[in-house]
Amino acid sequence: MTQTDMTETTDVHRDILIVEDEAIVALDLKFIVEDMGLGTIGPCPTVRQGLREANANCPDIAILDVNLLDGEVYALADVLRDQHVPLIFHSAHADPVELAKRYPGAAFCPKPTTPYQIEDCVKAALSRLQ
DSSP, X not given: OOHHHHHHHOSSOOEXXXXXXXXXXHHHHHHHHHHXXXXXXXXXXXXXXXXXXXXXXXOSEEEEOSEETTEETHHHHHHHHHTTOOEEXXXXXXXXXXXXXXXXXXXXXXXXXXXHHHHHHHHHHHHHHO
């Protein structure tokens, strides 16, 4: 779906929180999301910064790496889950079965991945918002 296609299917501006500590991966995620016609919050390299941004900006969806510079992302994921923000975990070191138990409905996109897999996860999360 091109940027025009995505914006034509939604009348509401959507912002995606990106929490990723690897700079190249974070920028790649940012570009993928922006190419879909969506806004981004971040990228945030730490749980602390992610919490600050989540509280200040109310994201519609979050893409979260699990292991960050200041620890595991679960404190942030818990806050976002409680705010009913759809979660997409993007990690090479997480157990998808455990994530599914702790965060029912969350998507898991293992690293390395393709832009199309990220887009598919974001589209699925967007469809749950409408």
